[in-house]
Amino acid sequence: xxxxxxxxNPVKVAATAEAFSKFFDTVDVSGIxxxxxxxxxxxxxxxxxxxxxxxxELSMTNEARNSGAKFFVGIEGGIQKLYDxxxxxxxxxxxxxxxRVGYGTTPFFELPAHITKELLRGVELGDVMDTLIGxxxxxxxQGAVGHFTNGxxxxxxxxxxxxxxxxxxxxxxxxxx
Numbered sequence: 001x002x003x004x005x006x007x008x009n010p011v012k013v014a015a016t017a018e019a020f021s022k023f024f025d026t027v028d029v030s031g032i033x034x035x036x037x038x039x040x041x042x043x044x045x046x047x048x049x050x051x052x053x054x055x056x057e058l059s060m061t062n063e064a065r066n067s068g069a070k071f072f073v074g075i076e077g078g079i080q081k082l083y084d085x086x087x088x089x090x091x092x093x094x095x096x097x098x099x100r101v102g103y104g105t106t107p108f109f110e111l112p113a114h115i116t117k118e119l120l121r122g123v124e125l126g127d128v129m130d131t132l133i134g135x136x137x138x139x140x141x142q143g144a145v146g147h148f149t150n151g152x153x154x155x156x157x158x159x160x161x162x163x164x165x166x167x168x169x170x171x172x173x174x175x176x177x
Contacts, residue, residue, distance in 0.1 A: 001027055002069040004062060006034040006054030011143070012075050015156045019163030020071070023171060030069075034058055036076055040124045047078025048103065051093035059095050070097050071170075075159060079111065079119050086116040088125060088144060090159060092166040100177050104166025106158050109145065 001024050005016045008031040017029040034057040036042070036050035054074030062069045074093040079086055090106035111119070118128045129144045130136055143155030169176035 001025075001071070002067065003027060003029045003071045003073060004058045004067070004069045005029060005031045005073045005075065006036075006058050007031050007075060008033050011155045012159060015159035016073050016075075016163060018156070019160045019167065022164065023167060032058060032061060034061065034074075036074075038076070039122060041119050041122055042076060042078035043120070044078070044080050047076050047080070047089070047091045048093070050074070050076035050078070051091040051103070052101075055093040055095040055101070059097070059099075062097070071095070072097075073163070073166075075162075077125060079116065079125075080108070082108070086111050086113075086119075088119075090162050092159070092162045094163075094166045094170065096170065100169065100173075102166050102169035102176070104162045104164070104168070106162035109148065 003016060003020055005013050013029055013031040017027060020027040034054050037053045038046040038050035042050050051074040054076065055072045058072035062072065072095045075090055077088065077090045079088050087108040088111050089108040092104045094102045115128050119125060125144055129147060133147055145158045146154040
């Protein structure tokens with residue numbers, strides 16, 4: 001079964017492959033760069049819109065190229081204010097080739113105030129983390145969650161959780177569609 005992910009980030013592609021492989025045999029996952037049509041650092045509902053936009057663009061690309069994919073996965077990281085605190089999280093939108101849609105989120109975790117300040121100025125979390133820890137391209141490796149959990153949970157595991165729950169409607173179609 002062919003699955004397209006709206007990113008070439010190897011962490012997002014690997015997380016999608018792992019999550020889909022838990023439920024489906026012979027999964028072929030490919031990453032394609034698509035636009036989210038939201039700011040580089042989405043806030044609140046923009047995060048859901050970005051994930052949806054990526055999945056929709058993949059679906060249209062699949063149709064135009066006749067790629068034969070069955071699922072289209074949009075993953076978007078963002079921030080949200082809850083209970084007077086700022087959290088980061090990822091939204092996963094999965095669309096299938098019959099236009100059914102399911103959403104999931106990664107776990108939310110609280111951000112330090114100085115990082116939130118940068119994000120609200122429009123700086124992407126990956127760039128803030130690169131500066132903070134003195135590395136490059138952390139979003140293609142452990143990510144912020146890996147840094148803040150001291151490596152207990154990396155970015156791939158973080159996304160796998162969200163992908164698994166985004167697949168729930170497709171695993172229970174009689175209840176959702």
